[in-house]
Amino acid sequence: MQSKLRPAPEISVQQWFNTKTPLSLAQLRGKVVVIEAFQMLCPGCVSHGLPQATRVYETFPQQQVQVIGLHTVFEHHSAMTPTALEAFLHEYRIRFPVGVDTPGAHSAIPETMGRYQLRGTPSIILIDQQGRLRKQHFGMEQDLRLGAEIMTLLNEASMPGLAEHNAQSVSTSQNCDEQGCAI
Amino acid sequence: MQSKLRPAPEISVQQWFNTKTPLSLAQLRGKVVVIEAFQMLCPGCVSHGLPQATRVYETFPQQQVQVIGLHTVFEHHSAMTPTALEAFLHEYRIRFPVGVDTPGAHSAIPETMGRYQLRGTPSIILIDQQGRLRKQHFGMEQDLRLGAEIMTLLNEASMPGLAEHNAQSVSTSQNCDEQGCAI
Amino acid sequence: MQSKLRPAPEISVQQWFNTKTPLSLAQLRGKVVVIEAFQMLCPGCVSHGLPQATRVYETFPQQQVQVIGLHTVFEHHSAMTPTALEAFLHEYRIRFPVGVDTPGAHSAIPETMGRYQLRGTPSIILIDQQGRLRKQHFGMEQDLRLGAEIMTLLNEASMPGLAEHNAQSVSTSQNCDEQGCAI
Amino acid sequence: MQSKLRPAPEISVQQWFNTKTPLSLAQLRGKVVVIEAFQMLCPGCVSHGLPQATRVYETFPQQQVQVIGLHTVFEHHSAMTPTALEAFLHEYRIRFPVGVDTPGAHSAIPETMGRYQLRGTPSIILIDQQGRLRKQHFGMEQDLRLGAEIMTLLNEASMPGLAEHNAQSVSTSQNCDEQGCAI
Numbered sequence: 001m002q003s004k005l006r007p008a009p010e011i012s013v014q015q016w017f018n019t020k021t022p023l024s025l026a027q028l029r030g031k032v033v034v035i036e037a038f039q040m041l042c043p044g045c046v047s048h049g050l051p052q053a054t055r056v057y058e059t060f061p062q063q064q065v066q067v068i069g070l071h072t073v074f075e076h077h078s079a080m081t082p083t084a085l086e087a088f089l090h091e092y093r094i095r096f097p098v099g100v101d102t103p104g105a106h107s108a109i110p111e112t113m114g115r116y117q118l119r120g121t122p123s124i125i126l127i128d129q130q131g132r133l134r135k136q137h138f139g140m141e142q143d144l145r146l147g148a149e150i151m152t153l154l155n156e157a158s159m160p161g162l163a164e165h166n167a168q169s170v171s172t173s174q175n176c177d178e179q180g181c182a183i
Numbered sequence: 184m185q186s187k188l189r190p191a192p193e194i195s196v197q198q199w200f201n202t203k204t205p206l207s208l209a210q211l212r213g214k215v216v217v218i219e220a221f222q223m224l225c226p227g228c229v230s231h232g233l234p235q236a237t238r239v240y241e242t243f244p245q246q247q248v249q250v251i252g253l254h255t256v257f258e259h260h261s262a263m264t265p266t267a268l269e270a271f272l273h274e275y276r277i278r279f280p281v282g283v284d285t286p287g288a289h290s291a292i293p294e295t296m297g298r299y300q301l302r303g304t305p306s307i308i309l310i311d312q313q314g315r316l317r318k319q320h321f322g323m324e325q326d327l328r329l330g331a332e333i334m335t336l337l338n339e340a341s342m343p344g345l346a347e348h349n350a351q352s353v354s355t356s357q358n359c360d361e362q363g364c365a366i
Numbered sequence: 367m368q369s370k371l372r373p374a375p376e377i378s379v380q381q382w383f384n385t386k387t388p389l390s391l392a393q394l395r396g397k398v399v400v401i402e403a404f405q406m407l408c409p410g411c412v413s414h415g416l417p418q419a420t421r422v423y424e425t426f427p428q429q430q431v432q433v434i435g436l437h438t439v440f441e442h443h444s445a446m447t448p449t450a451l452e453a454f455l456h457e458y459r460i461r462f463p464v465g466v467d468t469p470g471a472h473s474a475i476p477e478t479m480g481r482y483q484l485r486g487t488p489s490i491i492l493i494d495q496q497g498r499l500r501k502q503h504f505g506m507e508q509d510l511r512l513g514a515e516i517m518t519l520l521n522e523a524s525m526p527g528l529a530e531h532n533a534q535s536v537s538t539s540q541n542c543d544e545q546g547c548a549i
Numbered sequence: 550m551q552s553k554l555r556p557a558p559e560i561s562v563q564q565w566f567n568t569k570t571p572l573s574l575a576q577l578r579g580k581v582v583v584i585e586a587f588q589m590l591c592p593g594c595v596s597h598g599l600p601q602a603t604r605v606y607e608t609f610p611q612q613q614v615q616v617i618g619l620h621t622v623f624e625h626h627s628a629m630t631p632t633a634l635e636a637f638l639h640e641y642r643i644r645f646p647v648g649v650d651t652p653g654a655h656s657a658i659p660e661t662m663g664r665y666q667l668r669g670t671p672s673i674i675l676i677d678q679q680g681r682l683r684k685q686h687f688g689m690e691q692d693l694r695l696g697a698e699i700m701t702l703l704n705e706a707s708m709p710g711l712a713e714h715n716a717q718s719v720s721t722s723q724n725c726d727e728q729g730c731a732i
Contacts, residue, residue: 041450041453041454041457041458042457043457043458046412047413052327055325055327056327059325059327059328059331060331075453076453076456076457078449078450078453079447079449079450079452079453079454080450080453081445083444083445084407084442084444084445084446084450086445087407087441087442087444087445087446088407088445090442091407091408091409091442092407092409142238142242142326143325143326143327143330144235144238144239144242144326144327144329144330145242145330146327146330147326147327147328147329147330147331147334148242148243148330148331148333148334148337149334150331151330151331151332151334151335151338152334152338154331155334155335155338224633224636224637224640224641225640226640226641229595230596258636259633259636259639259640261632261633261636262630262632262633262635262636262637263633263636264628266627266628267590267627267628267629267633269628270590270624270625270627270628270629271590271628273625274590274591274592274625275590275592418693421691421693422693425691425693425694425697426697508604508608508692509691509692509693509696510601510604510605510608510692510693510695510696511608511696512693512696513692513693513694513695513696513697513700514608514609514696514697514699514700514703515700516697517696517697517698517700517701517704518700518704520697521700521701521704
């Protein structure tokens with residue numbers, strides 16, 4: 001019953017990195033959007049969440065899947081400033097657009113985090129091509145499941161997807177020495 | 184141009200483990216089939232290929248995705264006997280059906296491996312619901328990409344897929360202590 | 367020719383965490399000292415250097431081996447402030463004493479880092495019980511080698527070391543299920 | 550009270566690999582001996598025990614530390630034959646000497662395993678330069694602790710050990726890109 005799906009709340013970003021122009025969900029209709037909500041001093045974000053977001057960024061075509069990092073600071077605000085975040089993104093070589101979630105006016109919870117009622121970081125959010133919220137998950141998610149879910153959202157649209165592409169090619173590994181036993 | 188896709192060669196299996204009845208591709212029409220070709224003494228199969236196949240087995244519904252291990256012994260034949268394989272499957276707790284590729288009559292290469300012209304082990308093979316070969320890959324494959332490819336094949340059919348299911352639920356993590364920072 | 371060994375330069379620390387009283391090498395004679403020089407936004411420090419220092423801290427008796435974290439900020443100074451470090455230590459659960467290397471008066475390189483001429487972070491420094499510099503290593507070091515080197519310095523002294531202790535006990539694993547095959 | 554230490558039971562080996570001449574503890578006096586008891590189809594041996602033994606083999610001088618793999622088959626005897634072991638050692642690139650523990654005359658437990666009363670595999674055994682049993686551990690052991698223990702046994706002897714060597718050199722990393730932040 002897809003009619004029950006609710007629109008994803010718009011994101012509220014104070015400052016952007018890795019993008020020349022601000023992003024909004026409204027302007028991303030037609031793309032699948034993957035939001036990685038993180039804090040730069042959250043160990044699980046550094047070890048699992050952000051590397052997974054980078055793999056999504058490198059695996060799917062950017063014309064079809066928009067990866068956004070969202071810095072949802074809800075603790076240690078004086079430590080995780082935009083200045084500190086900029087250094088963090090540089091050192092960890094994060095290439096995809098990252099927005100700083102707008103601080104809450106009357107709360108430690110920033111605005112976007114509040115709208116989505118996220119339980120913490122890392123959280124991953126999937127938004128379909130029509131701008132509807134399809135998944136939000138706190139903690140670790142398996143790559144295998146996440147890849148499947150993103151592809152489901154890609155395949156819903158009229159755009160060609162990856163199916164055609166994959167059908168044509170029988171891919172092979174270039175570097176096999178440590179991975180397999182060549183004949 | 185999916186009309187150019189060729190039917191996947193039938194598998195030839197000498198002996199089965201973890202299944203009461205022999206499997207054939209012919210009888211698996213309507214399911215996506217994932218074949219993990221491996222050798223029990225191949226390090227890359229043990230460290231990467233088989234754990235990945237297990238994750239596929241545990242992630243996708245077995246009514247929709249059939250995982251098959253194929254023991255394609257092309258070297259050290261006297262070491263990797265069916266008896267040794269049975270002990271290996273027990274110790275490594277492999278639960279999905281595993282077939283022993285029929286030894287070649289005039290070659291070190293077993294029959295199914297020859298039909299698919301596999302380059303070595305581990306190799307992963309994807310077959311769509313119409314029994315057509317859609318991918319074969321020697322070496323390591325990323326989980327994110329593999330999950331996406333399996334879902335593409337699942338979404339081609341008229342069966343509901345996981346999209347509906349995912350749409351209903353906003354999943355959350357039960358165990359977050361080491362993974363994230365709860366509010 | 368141990369006569370050629372030079373005294374380790376004293377550390378210069380602006381602010382301490384995880385210790386009630388400031389530490390100095392002068393007061394640590396009789397102990398082996400392991401200094402982990404790190405920056406909180408250095409990926410290799412987070413993934414390898416600091417976890418290794420924690421393992422040293424947990425493996426060797428604190429009466430015999432003093433682990434010190436030294437925050438040697440030589441870049442992104444405005445991001446890696448003592449306030450940010452305090453949050454980092456809390457989130458990453460670093461328990462051993464950590465000192466902030468005193469900023470350089472005329473250089474981006476802090477004082478202690480300059481005295482040791484460290485090449486970068488992470489670096490590990492070993493100081494023997496007589497206060498002499500015995501090793502400094504930039505980058506990853508193997509645990510096996512590091513454990514051996516620390517023990518060499520411990521065994522130089524008249525204190526009993528771990529040899530006696532180990533000799534008495536035949537240690538056994540408490541949790542074996544995933545590690546081994548019990549009879 | 551080292552006088553209470555008992556002599557390590559002699560090993561009983563049916564067949565050797567990776568050595569031209571059979572080894573015995575009697576002939577290894579003056580060396581520290583590290584025995585890795587394993588089974589080729591034991592997952593913990595493959596993932597942890599044997600890689601650790603290889604690291605010991607590569608870290609310590611072979612004139613001072615003798616690493617021995619001992620294939621202590623106590624289950625699946627028909628699968629883990631010497632022929633199968635030979636293929637295993639080849640595929641996993643095990644370079645140090647490996648002996649097949651002599652099958653028990655009236656027991657599933659092989660002879661050496663019985664003499665040491667090992668609880669299972671992997672187990673690691675340390676024998677000092679005087680041939681005395683100093684440690685046996687079932688399951689995983691930390692590299693840091695193992696390195697320290699081996700060095701303790703090395704330092705008991707009159708031979709120079711690694712202390713002198715380390716004292717002379719200030720080692721540095723050759724490959725730092727992914728590990729650290731060079732100045």
